[in-house]
Amino acid sequence: MIQYHVSFANPLTFYLQVQMQLAVPANEVAPLELQLPAWRPGRYEIQNFGQKIQRVEAFDAATSEPLPLRKLTKDRWQVADAAGRTVRVQYNFYAHQMDAGGSWLDETQLYLNGIQCFMYAEGRRTEECQLMLTLPEGWQIACGMKQVGPNVLAAASFDVLVDSPLIASPTLQHAEYEAGGLPFHVWVQGNEAKPDWDVIVRDFKAFSEEQLRLFGSFPATDYHFLNEILPYKHYHGVEHLNSTVITLGPAEQLMTEELYKEFLGVSCHELFHVWNIKSIRPAEMMPYDYTRENYFRTCFVAEGITTYYGEYLLARANVRTARQYFDELNTVLRKHYDDHGRNNLSVADASMDLWLDGYRPGIPDRKVSVYHKGALVALLLDLHIRRLHNHQRSLDDVMRRLWQEFGQTGIGYTEEDYQHIVTEVVGEDMRWYFEQHIYGTAELETPLDEALRFVGCCLMLQLNGSAAEGRFGFRTVQKNDRTEVTDIYPNSPASRGLTVDDQIVAVNGRRASGNLQSLLSSNQARYELTVFRQDRLTTVVLEPTTERLFWPRITVAKLPEATAAQQASFSQWLNQAF
Known part of the structure; x- marks a missing residue:
């Protein structure tokens, strides 16, 4: 068994102290090599978690004798003279990333994605792992891993360990429901959030049961929604083996229509991932590298x-x-x-x-x-x-x-x-x-x-109401009193005169400051735009199209003349009356 230990001395520094301990067989010829992941499943880009690691050291666990340690790559280390010893590797990890794929430490909680901070021994990823947390009195743990002792979690392998994020805190809120005979847990971290548990449990149970009916069985024996409900605006979710982390805010708006729909949408999405990507996995990721x-x-x-x-x-x-x-x-x-x-x-x-x-x-x-x-x-x-x-x-x-x-x-x-x-x-x-x-x-x-x-609906096309967008083909953003071009529609009038990052100063001699749409709506055959481009003043002439052709709005709508057969088909697709 490979053991990991996480503690912290001063949460205000955001640094965790991480230890990894493993026995190396006496007949081991190859040197012990330790690898920190460079990316995490669920976000397919190299993230170089080695940037968050400080002061890596290796010791003989029995004698505390320092062992020679050499860094081989940006996220790989070699421990010499390890054969026949129980090796303890220790380092600090900077937990200061609050999103659904990150880790966070402060005086109120420890939120940890192990993929960022745990190393594995080359060739030993399939061994059982145990994680011990040193936590303040009264802190509770929310995690998909099983607790096998006070603040001790067990994983069947390194892959399970790093695919099982956790939140430890004295302020966790919790509700549980059953779907398909299995327990589902909804955890909320953050005192600012006031969940309406009756509504949440009703809705989560309904979409969980719908997914279980679709697939017929479940990949895990339980499931955990780990929610960081934040005091500021945020939206992110990441899937894991039998859990998800969702970061959402602002907390006081959780049960409002605007934020609650996001809460439902991301939760239903992440639960579907338990089948689709965590279990139904591309051959190229079997196993993860x-x-x-x-x-x-x-x-x-x-x-x-x-x-x-x-x-x-x-x-x-x-x-x-x-x-x-x-x-x-x-x-x-x-x-x-x-x-x-x-x-x-x-x-x-x-x-x-x-x-x-x-x-x-x-x-x-x-x-x-x-x-x-x-x-x-x-x-x-x-x-x-x-x-x-x-x-x-x-x-x-x-x-x-x-x-x-x-x-x-x-x-x-x-x-x-x-x-x-x-x-x-x-x-x-x-x-x-x-x-x-x-x-x-x-x-x-x-x-x-x-x-x-077939289901009594169609795509509707609505012309763009903005003169700049619909008739000229460019979009802007207002930065204080500056009007900056952010996007240009290919082969539009704007594409023949403007470029991204142009600052529009005036239209036909009139200053542009929050009034661009009205200045471009005077039905003239040509418009003279004064712009700053790379801090040089220049003049651009644009001729609008007669129609608002660019960036039309395409939406789905019900057919007003839908037949009885189409309406019945709609109900079979969406399980709702037309």
Whole structure:
């Protein structure tokens, strides 16, 4: 067994003291090498957690004799003369990152994601681990790992250890419910939050049961929602083996419509991940390689399908209304159509590029979102299957097959496996779907509109009301009294004269200061814009289009003339009356 110990002396410094202790066999020839992960599952980018480690030392645990320690890479160390000894490695870890993938220490709590701070011994990741926490009197622990003693947690392996975050605090709030005969725990950290537990338990139980009905069984024996409800605005969630961490705020607004819908959406999304990515895992991640990029092309399955189901199942479980579901779906549509990278990069290639810049805006119009386009192609596939089989088959059948053939067996799936299952469930050649919408950049509007009509809905196009956006094709942000260009629509009038970061000073001789829209709405044939570009004053002439062609608003709406058959189909899809 490999033992870990975490303590802290002064929480105001944010430093944790971490110890790792393991016995090295006397006949061990190779030197002991210790590796700190460079990334974490759930966020597919190199994060270099070694930046948070201070003062690494190694000792013989029996004698406290220092052992030679050499740093091999940015996150790998070698301990010499370790054979036949019980080795203790100790270091400090800086816990000052409050998001769902981070770690945090202060006088009120310890929130720890072990993936950031625990090393593993090369070749020994599958050994049992034990984590002991030194905590103040009265602190409680919320974690997916089992407590085997006071402040002692047990994990079957290093992978389980670092995929089981914890919150320790004297102010944890807790509720429990049962779904499918299994216990589900909802933990809330933060005194500012005032959860309405009756409402939360009712809604969480409903969407949990809906997911269990979909898959038929659960990958774990229990589940823990670990919620950091913060006093400031925040939104983030990360999936784990039998838990999730969600950071959300502001706390006093938790039960308001605006924040509670986010709470429900991210919670339903993260629970779906227990099947889809934690159990139904790409072959490229079997097992994880924590030292480098784990490239995979199927994040449109892992995140795209999960994004679709995360909101859709809330409506299907009658936790949210159809109108509320459409509001969230319309947000996905807006984000997808706001980004012209959809014309330049396929969603499969965008899966690979998560490791490049997938979580940052990046250069203009380069990439597409695996979350947003992934959700839309999942919707398209679900409705296509339902139309062909009159709701007797659906995307549910694809996910069940993935769960049964790969999740339950512990075998990683490939792109070809996913395509094969989709084709078998659909019962026809699906090359058009994969070539055009997964590996290609074909427009989605026409096939999605056709699919939606099967359930009595359609895509609606509304012209952009903004003169700058709709007629000229540029967006701005107001920074105090400065009007700065932030985005330009490809092949628009603005693209022939303006550039990102231009500061618009005047329009036709009139100063631009919060009044840009009115200055551009005087129905003139040409407009003279005075701009600062790289601190040089220049003049640009723009000629608007006659119509508001750019950044139209695309939304899903019910057909006012929907037939009785379409209305019945809507009810079968969404489990709600039309």
